[in-house]
Amino acid sequence: MDPSTTPRPTLLVVDGHSLAFRAFYALPVDNFSTEDGQATNAVYGFLTMLSQVIEAEKPDRVGIAFDVKGGTFRNELLTEYKGTREAAPEELLSQLPLIQQALTALGVRWIEKTGYEGDDVIATLATMGERDGCRVLVLSGDRDAFQLIDDDVTVLYPGYHFKDLKHMDSAAVEAKYHVTPRQYPDLAALRGETSDNIPGVPGVGDGFAAKWINQYGGLDAIIEHADEIGGKKGEALRENLDQVRLNRRVNALVRDLDLGVTIDDLGYGHVDADLTERLFGELQFGERTRTKLLASFNTAPDALGGQGQPAIPAIVEPLVDTLTDVASLRMWIEQYCPPADATGDGPDRSLDVIAEYDRQSTQCADAVRRSWTLYVDGDAKPGHAEARMAAIMAGAHAVAFDPADPRYHDTLRALLDTHAGSLSVHGFKELLHMLAAADLSCPAVLFDTNLGGYLIDPDFQGGGLEECAAHFLDIHIDERAGGPSQGTLGFEDDDQDEDPVQRCIDHAAVVAALARRLAPELERREQYPLLRDIELPTSRVLFHMERIGASVDRVRLDELHAQFADESARMETIAERAAGRSLNLQSPKQLGVVLFEEMGLKPTKKTRKGSYTTNAAALQMLYSTSEEGSKANEFLGALLRHRETNKLKQIVETLIDAIDPKDGRIHTTFTQTVTATGRLSSVDPNLQNIPNRNAAGREIRSGFVPGGGFVDLLSADYSQVELRIMADLSGDEALIEAFRAGADFHRYVASLVFGIPVDEVTPDERARVKAMSYGLAYGLSTYGLSKQLGIPNSEATTLRDRYFETFGKVHDYLESLVANARRTGYTETIFGRRRYFPDLNSPNRQRRDAAERGALNAPIQGSAADIMKIAMVRADRALRGAKLTSRVVLQIHDELVVELAAGEVEEVTALVKDAMEHAVDLAVPLDVSTGVGTDWQRAAH
DNA sequence: CCCAGATATTC
DNA sequence: AGATCAATATCTGGGC
Numbered sequence A: 001m002d003p004s005t006t007p008r009p010t011l012l013v014v015d016g017h018s019l020a021f022r023a024f025y026a027l028p029v030d031n032f033s034t035e036d037g038q039a040t041n042a043v044y045g046f047l048t049m050l051s052q053v054i055e056a057e058k059p060d061r062v063g064i065a066f067d068v069k070g071g072t073f074r075n076e077l078l079t080e081y082k083g084t085r086e087a088a089p090e091e092l093l094s095q096l097p098l099i100q101q102a103l104t105a106l107g108v109r110w111i112e113k114t115g116y117e118g119d120d121v122i123a124t125l126a127t128m129g130e131r132d133g134c135r136v137l138v139l140s141g142d143r144d145a146f147q148l149i150d151d152d153v154t155v156l157y158p159g160y161h162f163k164d165l166k167h168m169d170s171a172a173v174e175a176k177y178h179v180t181p182r183q184y185p186d187l188a189a190l191r192g193e194t195s196d197n198i199p200g201v202p203g204v205g206d207g208f209a210a211k212w213i214n215q216y217g218g219l220d221a222i223i224e225h226a227d228e229i230g231g232k233k234g235e236a237l238r239e240n241l242d243q244v245r246l247n248r249r250v251n252a253l254v255r256d257l258d259l260g261v262t263i264d265d266l267g268y269g270h271v272d273a274d275l276t277e278r279l280f281g282e283l284q285f286g287e288r289t290r291t292k293l294l295a296s297f298n299t300a301p302d303a304l305g306g307q308g309q310p311a312i313p314a315i316v317e318p319l320v321d322t323l324t325d326v327a328s329l330r331m332w333i334e335q336y337c338p339p340a341d342a343t344g345d346g347p348d349r350s351l352d353v354i355a356e357y358d359r360q361s362t363q364c365a366d367a368v369r370r371s372w373t374l375y376v377d378g379d380a381k382p383g384h385a386e387a388r389m390a391a392i393m394a395g396a397h398a399v400a401f402d403p404a405d406p407r408y409h410d411t412l413r414a415l416l417d418t419h420a421g422s423l424s425v426h427g428f429k430e431l432l433h434m435l436a437a438a439d440l441s442c443p444a445v446l447f448d449t450n451l452g453g454y455l456i457d458p459d460f461q462g463g464g465l466e467e468c469a470a471h472f473l474d475i476h477i478d479e480r481a482g483g484p485s486q487g488t489l490g491f492e493d494d495d496q497d498e499d500p501v502q503r504c505i506d507h508a509a510v511v512a513a514l515a516r517r518l519a520p521e522l523e524r525r526e527q528y529p530l531l532r533d534i535e536l537p538t539s540r541v542l543f544h545m546e547r548i549g550a551s552v553d554r555v556r557l558d559e560l561h562a563q564f565a566d567e568s569a570r571m572e573t574i575a576e577r578a579a580g581r582s583l584n585l586q587s588p589k590q591l592g593v594v595l596f597e598e599m600g601l602k603p604t605k606k607t608r609k610g611s612y613t614t615n616a617a618a619l620q621m622l623y624s625t626s627e628e629g630s631k632a633n634e635f636l637g638a639l640l641r642h643r644e645t646n647k648l649k650q651i652v653e654t655l656i657d658a659i660d661p662k663d664g665r666i667h668t669t670f671t672q673t674v675t676a677t678g679r680l681s682s683v684d685p686n687l688q689n690i691p692n693r694n695a696a697g698r699e700i701r702s703g704f705v706p707g708g709g710f711v712d713l714l715s716a717d718y719s720q721v722e723l724r725i726m727a728d729l730s731g732d733e734a735l736i737e738a739f740r741a742g743a744d745f746h747r748y749v750a751s752l753v754f755g756i757p758v759d760e761v762t763p764d765e766r767a768r769v770k771a772m773s774y775g776l777a778y779g780l781s782t783y784g785l786s787k788q789l790g791i792p793n794s795e796a797t798t799l800r801d802r803y804f805e806t807f808g809k810v811h812d813y814l815e816s817l818v819a820n821a822r823r824t825g826y827t828e829t830i831f832g833r834r835r836y837f838p839d840l841n842s843p844n845r846q847r848r849d850a851a852e853r854g855a856l857n858a859p860i861q862g863s864a865a866d867i868m869k870i871a872m873v874r875a876d877r878a879l880r881g882a883k884l885t886s887r888v889v890l891q892i893h894d895e896l897v898v899e900l901a902a903g904e905v906e907e908v909t910a911l912v913k914d915a916m917e918h919a920v921d922l923a924v925p926l927d928v929s930t931g932v933g934t935d936w937q938r939a940a941h
Numbered sequence B: 001c002c003c004a005g006a007t008a009t010t011c
Numbered sequence C: 001a002g003a004t005c006a007a008t009a010t011c012t013g014g015g016c
Helices: A016-026 A041-057 A073-077 A096-106 A118-131 A143-148 A170-177 A181-191 A206-216 A219-224 A231-239 A241-251 A273-282 A287-298 A326-336 A365-369 A406-422 A428-437 A449-456 A465-473 A477-482 A500-524 A528-548 A554-579 A588-598 A616-625 A631-657 A695-703 A721-730 A733-740 A745-754 A763-776 A782-789 A793-806 A808-824 A845-881 A905-917
Strands: A010-015 A061-066 A109-112 A135-139 A153-158 A165-168 A372-379 A386-394 A397-401 A423-425 A669-671 A681-683 A710-718 A826-828 A834-836 A887-891 A895-901 A928-933
Touching: A010 A016, A010 A041, A010 A118, A016 A041, A016 A061, A016 A096, A016 A118, A041 A096, A041 A287, A061 A096, A061 A118, A073 A241, A096 A109, A096 A273, A096 A287, A109 A118, A118 A135, A118 A143, A135 A143, A143 A153, A143 A181, A165 A170, A170 A181, A181 A206, A181 A219, A181 A241, A206 A219, A219 A241, A231 A241, A273 A287, A326 A397, A326 A406, A365 A500, A372 A428, A372 A500, A386 A428, A386 A500, A397 A500, A406 A423, A423 A500, A428 A528, A449 A465, A449 A500, A449 A528, A465 A477, A465 A500, A477 A500, A500 A528, A528 A669, A528 A845, A528 A887, A554 A631, A554 A695, A588 A631, A616 A631, A631 A695, A710 A845, A710 A905, A721 A733, A721 A763, A721 A808, A721 A845, A733 A745, A733 A808, A745 A763, A745 A793, A763 A782, A763 A793, A782 A793, A793 A808, A808 A826, A808 A845, A826 A845, A834 A845, A845 A887, A845 A895, A845 A905, A895 A905, A905 A928
Parallel strands: A010 A061, A010 A135, A061 A109, A135 A153, A372 A423
Antiparallel strands: A153 A165, A372 A386, A386 A397, A669 A681, A710 A895, A710 A928, A826 A834, A887 A895
16 A cells, blocks of 8 residues: 555644734734724735645645633633733734634634633644544644644744744754654743743743753653752752643643544535625625635635545555554553543443443544554454454554564553553454453453444444445455555565555554444434443453353263264155155255155145245145155155254254364354344354254253353243333333233233133133234234134134234334334334334335334344343343352343352342343333253253 | 255244 | 245255
8 A cells, every 4th residue: 555646635723813813913904994994904814824825735624723712721720821911902803703704604614612722622633633644734823732743743833924834843843942842842831931921930941941851851750850950940940840830731732622523524615605705795805805715715626626625535544653662562552542531521431330321422423533443363263262463553553563472462451451441443342352362351442343333234244344344434455455556566476465464454444444434423323322331241241151152061962963863864764765766855856856756746835946845834734635654655754854853963963063172162153243133143153043942952952051160050031022022112001911910921911802801711812812912023914823823814814903902002003113114214122223124115015015024023123132132231240240150151032041150049040030120121020030950951941 | 165045943 | 926023054056
C-alpha cells in the first residue's frame, strides 16, 4: 500500500476568535462600515483571510472554533484569568455573529462548546482529525496551540503580516524554543503568558525555562528537583510553584470534547447562494468582493460540478511505527492510546459488573471514534487457541508485535488492564481465547464490530472480518493485499506470503474503520444497549463455557457407538436381502430406484427438484400401507430402523471425534452472530441437537457427565418461555391468567378453549391445544396443524377459531406484529433487538408469506433468546460472586447445563434458578424447572 | 475440492 | 401451488 496512491485528507482547524481579532485590528473600521454604522471590517477581513488560507492549503475539511460567552472551567481555577485582556471592543463583538452567519451561508462549519474555549474545540477537532487519518492544520495566533503539534499536526502561526503564516511543525518549535511541542506547555507555564494575564516565574523566560526542561525532562521533574536549582531564579521558582502548577493546568487543552460532529461533517464547498447574497447585501460588500468570496468557498478541491468533496476514506492508512524494546511500546501507548476514562459518558462498564439493561443510553459513536483497536492474528479455537501477532491501532498510528514476546507481554497486560474500556475489537470472544493462550485477559471492551454488525443486520451471514469489511465498508481485503497498482510495480514476487506484520496491522485498520462506520449506525438503530448490556457480557460467559468444555464418558460413548453400529449393520443386511441386491441406503437416489422402479411402489410426493422423497414420514407411510410379510414391507422396516440407528451411530462418532485428548472434554464453539433471531448456535460439534425425543437417541445424553472434581450435572430449563412472552407482549388477560393459575398449563388452556372443566380435558384435547399454542408463534397454518395432529383441515380450522375467540388479544397481537413490521420494515424484541423483513412487500407470494411467518416468530423467539442471554450472564455472575466452583457448561436455547461441585448442589440450583427466573420482569412469572443427576440424561426432569 | 440437495437432529 | 420458526451436520452426486 503506497501512501501516495491514497493521499491523506487535510483538515484545517481555525481559531475563530484569533482570526477575528487579527482581521479587526488589521483593517480600519472607517473604511468598512455599512451606511447605518455597522462595522464590517472584521467580517470582511476574516472571510478574505480564511479564503486565502483555503486557497493556499486546499484542505478537504474545515472547522472554525469559537469561544462561548461566559466563563469556562479555567476561570474557576484562575479568577484573574484573562483579566487584563481588555474586553473586546463592542465594534468587534457585534461582528462575531455576522461572521458566524456568513460562515453558515458559505457552507463552512463553525463550532463552539459551552464552558470551554475555542482552544479546546480546536484541540478536540485536531485530535479527531488525526484519529481519522487526516493531516491537520491549525490556524491560530495562540501559542498554546503549539502543544498540539506532532507528525500529523502543523500550526499555521501568523507573522507580522497575516500573509506570512509560519508552518510550525515539531522542528520549528524545537528550533525556536528548544523544547518539543509536547513540552511547550511546561515552558509556557514557567514563563507565563502576558496576553492572557498569566504570571510566570519572575525573571524566567523562554531561555531558562527550556534549559530546565532539557535538564530535568519536564515540569514535574523540575518541580521535584526545585531545591537543586540555585540562584535567584531557583528561588523565584520555589516561591511560585503553585502558580506554575496552576498555569500548567490552565494551559492544557481539552482534546476529547463531545462536539456532536464528525470530521466528515466538516466538508465545505456548498455555498448557500441565496443566503450569501442576502447577507453580503446587508453588509454592503462590493460586487468584486462577493464574487471572489463566493468563488473561493464554492471551489472545494476536486469538487465535481459542485457536488461534494472527497469522502474521508473509510480506512485510515496506518502509519506504522517500529518497536525496539519495552520502553518504545510504553511510550507509544502513552502517546496514542486514550485511557478508558477519556472516552466520556461511561461506556466503560466492566463486564464483570454488569449494569442493568439500559435501553436509554445508546450513545457510543463518539467514544468509538476516540477508541483504539486491537487485532490479534491467531487461532481462536477453544482448546487450541493461539496468538501469533498483535496489532494496535490508535488514531492513524499502528504497531505490531508478538503478544507472547516477554519484552511486550507485561506492557500489553497493563494496557489491557487500564485501557480496555476504550478498546474496539472484532470478535470479543475470539479475542479472549487468543489472549488467554498468551496468558492475558481483558476486563472490558468498548465495541465489537462483529457483534455490532450482527445487531445492525442479523440476516447478514458474515462472521469473519473480511466479510464484514466487504459488507459494511465495501472493502475487499484480499484485493487490497495482492491487487495490482498497489505500489508493487515491477515487484511481483511477494504476493504469496504477505508480511504477517503488515497483514496484522492492515486488519487492525479495517477493524478501526468498521468500528467508526458501525457505531453511529448502531446508535441510529438504538442497538448499542444490546451490544453493551447483553451481547458483550454474553461473549465473556460463552468464552468461559467453551474453554471449560463439556465432559463426556468415553467408555459410555464407545459402548453406544458399538451398539448403534451393530444394529445399523444388521438392518443393512436385512434391507439388502429384501431388495435382492446391494445398495447404498444413504442414497435417496438409489432408494428411489429400488422402491419406485424395482419394487413398483406407488411414488410418494415429489421433492422440490422433482425426485420422489424418501424421508422418514414418506417411508413410514409406505411401510404401514405395504403388505405384511412382503419384500417391500421387510425392506422398509429395515430401512427405517437403519436410518435411525445409523444416524445415532454417526452422532456418537462425531462426538467421540470431538473429544479433546488433552482433557477428555468436548469444546464446542457457540456462535453468537449467525441466527437471524438472536439465538446462539453451536458448531464443531453442535451440542444443541443431541437427540432427546426418542428413548434410543436420548441415551446419548448419558454420555455427558460431570468432569473430574465434579459430582453431578444440573439441567435447568424454562417452561414455555415463548408462550409466556406472547402472554406478556399481547397483554391477553386470559392467557396471563392461565400462567398464573399454575398447574398444568396446556390442560388449563384446553379447558378454556373447549369450555369444559379442567378435569374433563382429555389427553387428545390437551395435545391439540398444545400444538396450537406452539404453532401460533410459528405462523403455523391450519393445514400444517391438521397434518401434525392427523386431523381433518376442518377440525384444525375450528380449533384455531375457538382458540382465537378465547385469546383474542393474542390474535390481535400477532397481526399487529406483521402490520408494524410492514410499516417500519423491522420487528423488535422486548429488548429492542431488530430484524428486518424486506420481503414483507415482495411481489412474490411465497416470499411474502415466509416473511410474515418470520415477522411473527422473530420477536418471540428473539425475546426468549435475549432473556436466556441475560440469564446466563446473571447465573455466571451469581456463581462467581458466591465463589462457587460449579460452572455453566452448555446452553441449549432454553436450557442451561451446569457442572456441579460437591456440596454445592442446593446452593447452585437455587442461584441458577433465580438467575433465570428473574432475568426479566414479565406480566407472567418465568418458570424454571431443574433436575440433578450423574449424567445429562439423568439430570432431565 | 466445492456446492447443492436430501435427510436427519435440536429448540 | 404450498402450507412451521431457528439452527448444524452428514452424505451423495454432479461439476470443475
